[in-house]
Amino acid sequence: MLEVIDLKKQFKHTKAVDGVNLFIEQGEIVGLLGPNGAGKSTTISIMSSLTKPSDGDVRFYNESIIQRPQQLREQLGVVPQEIALYLNLTARENLLFFGKVYRIDKKQLEKKIDEVLEIIGLVEKQHELVKTFSGGMKRRLNIGVALLHQPSLVFMDEPTVGIDPQSRNYILDTVKRLNKESNTTILYTSHYMEEVEYLCDRIYIMDQGHIIAAGSKEEIKNILSAEQTFVVETAADHDDFIEKLEANPSVRQLKVQETTVTILIPNEVEFFQTIIQLAQQTGTELKSVQVQKPSLEDVFLHLTGRALRD
Numbered sequence: 001m002l003e004v005i006d007l008k009k010q011f012k013h014t015k016a017v018d019g020v021n022l023f024i025e026q027g028e029i030v031g032l033l034g035p036n037g038a039g040k041s042t043t044i045s046i047m048s049s050l051t052k053p054s055d056g057d058v059r060f061y062n063e064s065i066i067q068r069p070q071q072l073r074e075q076l077g078v079v080p081q082e083i084a085l086y087l088n089l090t091a092r093e094n095l096l097f098f099g100k101v102y103r104i105d106k107k108q109l110e111k112k113i114d115e116v117l118e119i120i121g122l123v124e125k126q127h128e129l130v131k132t133f134s135g136g137m138k139r140r141l142n143i144g145v146a147l148l149h150q151p152s153l154v155f156m157d158e159p160t161v162g163i164d165p166q167s168r169n170y171i172l173d174t175v176k177r178l179n180k181e182s183n184t185t186i187l188y189t190s191h192y193m194e195e196v197e198y199l200c201d202r203i204y205i206m207d208q209g210h211i212i213a214a215g216s217k218e219e220i221k222n223i224l225s226a227e228q229t230f231v232v233e234t235a236a237d238h239d240d241f242i243e244k245l246e247a248n249p250s251v252r253q254l255k256v257q258e259t260t261v262t263i264l265i266p267n268e269v270e271f272f273q274t275i276i277q278l279a280q281q282t283g284t285e286l287k288s289v290q291v292q293k294p295s296l297e298d299v300f301l302h303l304t305g306r307a308l309r310d
């Protein structure tokens with residue numbers, strides 16, 4: 001659907017985007033994850049034809065957005081990071097205003113506004129002034145504005161910044177519903193690992209203008225390690241259980257801390273059953289067995305040597 005080819009953007013002394021390649025398939029929710037200043041907003045701004053790149057191309061169904069912005073823009077929706085609403089108008093009046101800006105036919109517009117209000121959960125508040133809205137409600141309306149002209153691809157630039165956890169969850173679920181029910185393709189940027197992990201099929205991690213990792217959640221986590229970590233908690237010390245674990249050829253590393261045993265096992269090995277069997281053989285009572293997967297946060301730390309929220 002959309003392909004970004006060797007995209008570059010230089011602002012005076014800053015290489016904001018430095019050779020970015022990515023693609024988005026129809027129907028996906030793709031995550032673009034990176035710390036502040038990574039180049040996410042600049043990339044979105046170029047993809048939506050609002051900023052010209054220094055080099056490279058963005059192709060939407062094989063047509064250049066850079067060369068033909070007018071024709072392709074109407075199929076794209078942008079939810080900007082900054083809230084762009086009229087505070088002294090009601091929610092419905094805002095949608096009417098932006099609908100007119102998009103030149104949506106008057107009759108169609110009223111119907112479309114009803115649909116959008118439903119999607120963003122503001123039907124009941126539609127006649128209230130936006131200045132009385134909470135941060136989360138403003139963010140939802142900000143998303144609604146981008147959906148009015150029924151774009152097939154929507155770029156969302158950190159749409160949950162600065163809102164409470166409950167509103168945040170509402171927005172995440174709205175994004176999921178929009179994708180499932182209206183088959184809208186979404187590029188979602190965030191510096192919150194857990195949002196991207198919850199929403200996205202595929203993820204690009206960006207830092208200092210570069211894509212530093214790309215793939216499905218699992219693929220990205222596998223960058224970190226070809227191993228899985230089992231954490232086994234026993235009711236009491238059990239030397240014979242530990243000895244049997246140590247003797248097992250699949251065990252790469254084993255660490256004992258009081259009644260907790262941490263074991264590293266190659267990813268491809270199904271080890272859960274083995275732990276249960278060895279416990280039974282040695283009369284060991286197990287309190288819990290957990291598989292610890294590396295988090296995307298760990299991957300970012302591994303790739304850059306810095307925490308994501310630096």
Ligand SMILES: Nc1ncnc2c1ncn2[C@@H]1O[C@H](COP(=O)(O)OP(=O)(O)OP(=O)(O)O)[C@@H](O)[C@H]1O
Nearest residue numbers: 011014015016034035036037038039040041042043
């Ligand atoms: N108009 C501009 N002029 C000069 N430098 C800019 C401009 N826009 C962005 N930059 C710089 O480019 C780099 C990337 O910024 P960008 O806003 O794309 O990052 P981001 O990942 O979206 O971060 P944030 O989450 O803070 O928005 C930063 O160093 C920023 O200061």
